[in-house]
Amino acid sequence: MKEKKMMLGNAAIARGVWEAGVKVSSAYPGTPSTEISEELVKYPDVYAEWAPNEKVATEVAIGASISGVRSFATMKMVGLNVAADPLYSFSYAGVTGGMVMVVADDPGLYSSQNEQDTRMVCRAAMVPCLEPSDSQEAKDYIKYAYEISEKFDTPVIVRTTTRLAHSQCEVTLEDRVVPDDKVYERNIAKNVMMPAMAKGRHLIVEKRMKDLAEYANTAPFNTIEKGDMTIDGKRIGFITDGIPYQYVKEVCPNASILKLGMCNPLPRKMIEDFAASVDVLYIFEELEPVIEEQVRSWGISCIGKEIFTIQGEYSANMIRERVLKMDLDLDEAPQIPPRPPILCPGCPHRATFSVLKKLRIHAAGDIGCYTLGALAPLSAVDTTICMGSSISSLHGMEKAKGFDYIKNWVAVIGDSTFLHTGVNSLINLFYNQSHGTVLILDNRTTGMTGHQDHPATGKTLSGEIVPAVDFKKLCEGIGIEHVREEDPFDVDALTKAVKEEVNREALSVIIVKAPCALLKGQQHPYVVEPLADKCVHCGACLQPGCPALTKKEDGSIAIDATMCNGCGLCMSMCKVGALQKVKR
Amino acid sequence: MTKNIMIVGVGGQGTLLTSRILGGVMENAGYKVKVSEVHGMAQRGGSVVTFVRYGDSVAEPIVEEGQADVLIAFERLEALRYAHFLKKDGVLIVNDWRIDPISVVMGAQKYPEKIIEKLERKHTVYKINGMEEALRLGNSRVFNNVVLGMAARHMDFSLQEWLDVIEKTVPAKTVEINTKAFMAGYEH
Structure with missing residues (x-):
């Protein structure tokens, strides 16, 4: 029996990259993609590096692909903007060895400066986009991605989200299989993107996307689950992708579901047939209406962003309330002081x-x-x-x-x-x-x-x-x-x-x-203690906003010794010498 | 039947380690498990929440409002923030400890009074000062295993199942103190 292991989405991706026989990986850290490289470097026989930025990382992977090996690059979605230049033109050139990028989106903005949707970039750059919905699929889809990359001569993006990247579930492990290196042959019509060549390649890319759309109708990762769920006598169906699929399964396990493992290009015939088999069609996709707008453009009526949000993560309760019209009788979130992230003590x-x-x-x-x-x-x-x-x-x-x-x-x-x-x-x-x-x-x-x-x-x-x-x-x-x-x-x-x-x-x-306070060995051997008899209650030490300090009822200061890093910044704010360092 | 557990606290308190121990115990017991964590910016002293779901099959990886069977809170204000995620018959385990959010440090807002008393009116609450126990054992960082030990009393796994996973999950040098911490909560 094959070994099974609980794995983060990101760890499963790293495993998939290794199993797919990849030889070169380059990346720049960015939440929620960072752990992929940190996990990948633990495997033997794969070179993995941090590059100074995502453009460099992508170009490293491109070079490795041109030389004939399977290559990999990963980044968060805003990193793909930095890497957009190589991506758009390498899409024209196509690959020699398979080339896959994992790009991590952040619906709900846990750790990002915007909420952009990588699926839109994939459409614009004309590259296929696969979208797993749990750790097992994350590993499997990486391997599909390399097959597609080599079969259709294209870089492939696997899109993840924060929720997938940082959730764990059981994954079945398999062996690494390294395909033979492809033979590099000088071919400037394919590998030199100057106007005359790029014109020809653009036509090839258009055809490639048409071929991929046709393939998508029977691809193993686009699946239909036939169900018999009805609302008011009408058969309902969902088209969904990625993590939102799990919310549909949670609430409506008996509904008809078309799960898109590849969200670019879309399988038009499959979608048309599915739409014809249900009375009410919901499109349940996080962020932009990428699937919905295409489906509507084919004259298929559906319900999507008019009841579901563009901003933020989806949930099972969203379906309970907006599709099933359930009254969930939920308690209100309490009105209490928020706790936003802050700089650490000693930062x-x-x-x-x-x-x-x-x-x-x-x-x-x-x-x-x-x-x-x-x-x-x-x-x-x-x-x-x-x-x-x-x-x-x-x-x-x-x-x-x-x-x-x-x-x-x-x-x-x-x-x-x-x-x-x-x-x-x-x-x-x-x-x-x-x-x-x-x-x-x-x-x-x-x-x-x-x-x-x-x-x-x-x-x-x-x-x-x-x-x-x-x-x-x-x-x-x-x-x-x-x-x-x-x-x-x-x-x-x-x-x-x-x-x-x-x-x-x-x-x-x-x-x-000065080193980050969380780096190993950066905790000072002492902590700061207030001297109540010297304190004049001026609050100067509180000005930098260190979370280890609190003002007591009487205006004097308390310092949480379990949080204090001993950096002494509060002492340099105090004009009256009411704080002292003591041994930890 | 899927069971839903939440661990909430302040970034840096070690919710990740606790969710991994929980996930390990359930996986060893033969359940399907999903664990959902928070990494990145939210870890920097912000309010953090991790989810553990287990059962014969598990679809979504998160626990939603009104769905939690057990809520483990590493700080009082965070217990209050997430208590509405509990089922009507859910159990709340709270570390009787206070960490002021920055607005309270600066005096712009007040830390709510009598949080545990308030929560007890509506929920089944078990409280423990895990930090006090941990300091007694000589390492403040193991407070989360004290709290987990108390939570374990209200969940369906044997003591040995917990101890086995703790041994495998925490760094080798800290197995003894983490086990002691867990037992302090378990026998509280």
Whole structure:
């Protein structure tokens, strides 16, 4: 009997990639896709790496495919925007060895800056999109994806969502099967996308998508479950894909269900036949009405986004209330203080933002834990759009309003994000004579996604120690004259540095360097304790918003020793010496 | 029949470890199991929730409002936040511990008074100060196994089934203290 194992969706994907005989994988971390690479690197005979960004990762996989082996790249959905350039043109070129990308969407916005739907990108880029609904299917569909990739000469996207990526269920394990490498042959009509060749390839891609749509009618992952469920005497049916299929099964196990394992291209004949077999057709898909709009365009009447939402995750209760019209008699959610995510106790970003707040300096922000600096009480970050945008948008502000306007602005960007797409923005500031100040918040890791290495940590995904990118030398190499390093917990020195640099009529970079408080070995050997007799109840220590501190009824301070990291930031805020460090 | 369990708490409290122990116990007992977790931004000190469902077959991986048989809360305010997920006859296990959300730290909002008394009026509630027990054992981090130990008393698995999975799930160096923590809650 084959071994079975509980696996996260992401772990099952990694297993599928390994079983499919993939030899090269490249990725940039992004919730909810990160664990795929972390799991994949544990398997033998597959090279897996962190790339500085998703475009690079995709191009690495493209190169491996052209050389004739099966290759893989993975990212979150906004990462696919960064990788869109190689994707759209590699779609024209097609593969040599099979090439699959897993792209993770985030309905409900658990950890993202927008709620975009990768299925739309797949339509636009003319690549097939498979969509599993649990961990077992996640593994199986990866293997289907490689078959399709090689049979139809196309990159394939497997789309997951947060709920799939981070749910566990039982998966049957199989062996790794490595197909023979394909033989690379020089073929510029296929592999060089210049106008004359691309014209020809566009026609081939159109035909490919038609062939795939035909194949979809009988493909093993598009399935119909015949049911006899009726409402008011009418037979009801659902067309659904991915995780929403599970909600349909939960509530309506006896309904007719067309489960689309491939949501691009759609199996038109199969859908038409299914629609004809029911009286009321529901389209139950999270995010955009991708299936619904196509089905309607074929003259098939259906019910979709007029009763289900575009925003947010779906649920079984949504079907109970909106299809079955059940009164669920649910209690209201209580009106109590919310608990949004916050910077951890001991976080170096808190120290940096305390300085910016004190100096009343606005921060053009970026993507990472430090985005949380937008929230009270720090309220230092004013803008966050996408990876790398802090630096380039600061430049835009100066060109619009002049140097005096940005004297009370800085750009803040994390170490990993800076290497992702910040460095090219910085080159633009140098080239086009900006006078802005950029703070690289160097906490020695990719923090938000759970501590992944990057080119400046000196360690690879597989744990190999390698030479690290030196931020100071990198900035100086660009030609920037004013580059300095500061310790965020030396609040006075950082204050002085920021004041000097924002007022300097020249481009400057401050590398604010202190390791993430959650990295191994970063807990200090002491904790901070309040001295009640010295405390004047001024609340200055509370200003940085450390969650280990609370104000008691009488205005004095309590510090939760189980949470305190011992960083001492609160002590540097206290003017009366009412806080002291004691051994843990 | 599918049973629904929720673990709620504050990011960083270790809800993931608890949901994995729960999932392991149910899997060993021969059930189909689905576990749904929260990773990423929400882990940074925010309100977190994980779901464990088991039975002869399990479709959706989440537990919805009004559906939870057992709600394990690692913090009082989080117990209050998610209590409406309980079935009418559901059981609430609460760690009698307070962590202030940032709005309370800053004095903009008040931490609700008498949460457990309020919850007891509507639900079957079992409370324990897991942190106190864990500190007594010498490691605050094992408080979640104290709470899990108490929850185990209200679920359909034998003590040995729990201990077997704890041994396999927690880091080898911490098996002894985690087992002690679990027993402290179990025998409370």
